[in-house]
Amino acid sequence: MSSRIPYIASNTFREAVRDRVLYNLIAFAVLMCGAAILVGQISIGIERLVVINLGLTAVSLFGVVIAIFIGIGLVSKEIEKRTLYTVLSRPVQRWEFIVGKFFGLAGTLVVNTFFMAIAVFLALLYVSQRFQAADLWVLAALYFIILQFLIITALALFFSSFSSPLLSAVFAFSLFVIGSFAEDLRGFAAMAQGATRWLATGAAYLVPNFSSLNVISSVAHGQAVAARLIASETAYAIVYAAMALCGAVLIFERRNLK
């Protein structure tokens, strides 16, 4: 790894922290406290299921919103404010800048997820009084959520390398929604005929498959996550994020910074 990438990444992380991005943790903590107390009163026998479902879905949504809304500004804001000029006039390659920004935001999301995970486990402890062996699979679900964040962050960076922040947000959020139904899209493609089949199959494999990265429901029911699935989804997320980053770099390398 280039020696300059960690510096750009740590500065990106510092920007997120100083811009009070981690304040979302307060809202999340309040949500989890409220959910734990409320669920304890209205749910009988399914408190754990409700808390895990609610908690992990909230972790995912909070993170996706942060990934998109910070990710889309990572490049465009630097160009607009011209802070990029004094960075790129140093021995910093454009690809190093993109990759550094990616790792900086990914690091922010991992730290954010870590604190949110603590809140989820505390809520879980509150409703069931003790941890169970199956709770370990919550960690696997959190890991899958982080893999989703890596893809979304890379996509947000990709879009922000050539379009406006607003359009980038629309594109990235649309892909997140479509990707969450990727399995349904593949099912539809299998049933379709002729050109529609080809188009639907192409679209189904082009959009990120977030539905296979969503194991929240099965984990909430205490089901294990297969090691093979963890390995294949890890490889998928890394390859997809790397391709989106390569696209961002290719576009950014050619861009005139007016």
Next chain:
Amino acid sequence: MAAIEILGLTKTYQVGFWRKRPKCALRPLHLNVEEGEIFGFLGPNGAGKTTTLKLLMGLVYPTAGSARILGCEVNDPRMKAQIGFLPEQPYFYDYLTATELLTYYAQLSGMAARDRERQVSEVLGRVGLPDVGGMQLRKFSKGMLQRVGIAQAILHNPRLLFFDEPMSGLDPIGRRDVRDLMEELKNAGKTVFFSTHILSDAEALCDRVAIIHQGELRGVGAVADLTSSVESKVEVIWRGNSVPANVKTLAANCHVTGETVRAVVPETSQEVLIDALRRDRLRIVSVTPIRTSLEEYFVQKLKPSEAAAGVRS
């Protein structure tokens, strides 16, 4: 070896949304800047100065032509470790303190960890901000940000400095400090390439200047050589309260003030005017040569209406 070699650098932008049309920001520019000199790049607003600097920094790509800086291609990281750049009206990460910002730039410049702290503190003192290193940049005034901009440009002790409008936003003391700093840099053997439309600064500092207008190079050379090409003038003052008719034909612009008359005429008309005044038995008070300034050369190279709009002296 020339510090900067510009070989036919050209930039054309495509403007318009539906029907793109070309807009030439820089016509083929050929220019050499020697090592160790202070070189002024002059022109009115929108002349193509910032475009040239962005091309040299690799921030925009040329439509045609090329440039070499310190013998390297424009995007060569080895070269970039040896240059410093101050953009026009710089804006920095305002969530950082001045010390944090400069430390970040020192890291990006590849400066050794053991030197960073000392160098950051030294350079803050050098630009007149020794006590505000711990203050967030969002609390800085425009002039202080300009000083931070200069600090980040000289931080890593570069051989060649590019300053885009370095005096912009500075008060008279700040401008004097920057002029002194540029002199210091030159004395230390550095090359300084700076763009400005403040001609008095360029005249006071530069070994050579280039004048650019509408993306086209209009003149380049030492200030003395350029100004010597402009026709010299003399100021003639004589006793009187009106201008004789035969003198009016020689000096169109005469100003009567109380008991004296003042006229500025080309040096070639000086003897004829003096003879005419003597014939009318008018008493000549003084005949003073007027030093030709860079501004006059600049104005000559531009259309008068445009020069008046873009130039402050």
